[in-house]
Amino acid sequence: MTRKAVLICPGRGTYNAAELGYLGRHHGARSDLVARFDAIRAEAGRETVSALDGAERFSVSKYSRGDVASPLICACSLADAAALAEDIEVVAVTGNSMGWYLALAAGGALTPEDGFRVVDTMGSLMQEHLIGGQLVYPWMGDDWRADRTRKAELLELVADIDARDGQTLRLSIDLGGMLVLAGDEAGLNAFEAAVPPVGGRFPMRLANHAAFHTGLQAPVAEQGRTALPATLFHQPQKPLIDGRGSVWWPGATDTQALWRYTFDTQVCETYDFTAAIRTAAREFAPDLFIVTGPGATLGGAVAQSLVLAQWKGIADKAGFEAVQARDTLLVSMGREDQRAQVT
Template sequence: MAYSLIFPGQGSQEAGMGKDFYDAFSSAREIFLRADQALGFSLSDIIFNGPEEELRRTAFTQPAILTVSTAILECLKKEAGINPAPLSLAGHSLGEYTALVASGVLSLEDGVRLVHLRGRLMQEAVPEGEGAMAAILGLDQESVSAVCSAAAPGGECQPANFNSPGQVVISGNTAFVHAAMEKAKEAGAKKTVLLNVSAPFHSRQMRPVADQLREAFGSLMWNEPSVAIISNALARPVRSVAEIQQALFDQTFMPVLWHDSVIRMADDGVDTFFEIGPGSVLTGLVKKCRKGVTAQTCSSVQEFEALSTKLKEMV
């Protein structure tokens, strides 16, 4: 069996996530402490105690999810004694940055500082109430793209996440997103859901954020990845630092090609996917993207013990 480690993105957070790992394992506590020190404030307190509205602030959500996912992965190495050897790594949106930390491209400290900046810039890029995202269920990718073009000929609304067959997220100006939702219903969508997010991620409105992130890249220490990383923007491996940085730049305002990424990993030989981090969103999406593959979540100590056993059997 060949496996891939996948890392969740924004929306998987909840107050208290990772606390069972913090309480049970010294290696997890070390990761939370390092993140707090890197940021200069107690991210751990926000993660464990909320309140939820504080944790939902993009500038906190992004480093919080990265930290929890990294802590769980560190426990696999230090507590379970497993040196994971995945065929590839991938993350959904923010999760791609977690994959970079997991592969050694970025240190934890640089990773949390970078996504803290990314979250703040995304929040500030669009005035509150002027950007929105919505999930369109029951239409294929081409139909959703056509709906967006019809609702917003100027590009003010576009597909943002191609998550699985029949699930596409759109993003952009609030008025145009609502118009696209109506047109999607007229086109036969089973359901449209306005998402509880604070900005129109992966839309053209995020282009200024990409420019500012590129400037920030120059202040970080980058390494070549130890394992193939599947890019959200390309749905294929990126292997050099220059290629990774370009993919991150593009990812900021271009769609997340998650469905195609899963297909690529499966075509490369991956038959098992382990989701490392809070929630189980990606586990569900993987199963919809490719029949016959196995997907397993690791977001609690109980799930960690089950995953540790399975990985030891695979080594």
């Protein structure tokens, strides 16, 4: 019996110490796909993903860099996408932030090699410029009940800080029960000073992360358009759900517009992952949502987004856990206890 699935690709921050060796464990250090990615890195004079993945030790200073984390996550995610069980029919593909580039490749709008080149190029450009920074702050409580008043108050604070002279702060990613904010140092500092700490972790700065999905990235977007022409893009083979919750359909996609969205709108405007998951659920009604590796942190944002979409009548964390226990709604390939269900 065929299982219909929405495939979800992760973004930056998902390859951490626990993920060191992920490619070697799950795909073999010299799998054909990984070997092709290695060749692209070697040709550019960069350390291969196999070498990075096979290192003896992990350091945050190195592995959080855009020119290291991005290609590693890309290789892991696309290799996972290629390893799905034969009974799984992917009915749509989406991703979070950098995961949009991976979705383009997993959904056929880019070849795997060109998808890797896009990720490698944009990751390097982001690292080279490193304009601004990012932080994460929750607006949902531990029960995952939607406190929309609290969210509105936080976004009002963000707008107030951004309106002040010499400060920039924007909503970078609407990520389920989390707000990912981006701006300059003054804007980020102002927000950190204005909100109470939560759970001993938040507000949490993200190491080596630029002010993604804001107008501060316009120079990076422009260089990306110069380096990565529209001729790389094809009609997608699967419906692609972007960072606005809009769908790019096979056979009906303007590839020039898709290129422009990818290297302009998507880079410089808020990425609404919550809307992407809402569209995925309501438009495609899959049997399950599959998050490729590495890591499993995106699973929480997917689950929270399904709560916010009131999918299957789920209203909070307990409701999600009840449906998950009964129906296995969500599978994270980065979790050893779930991976075997879809490979």
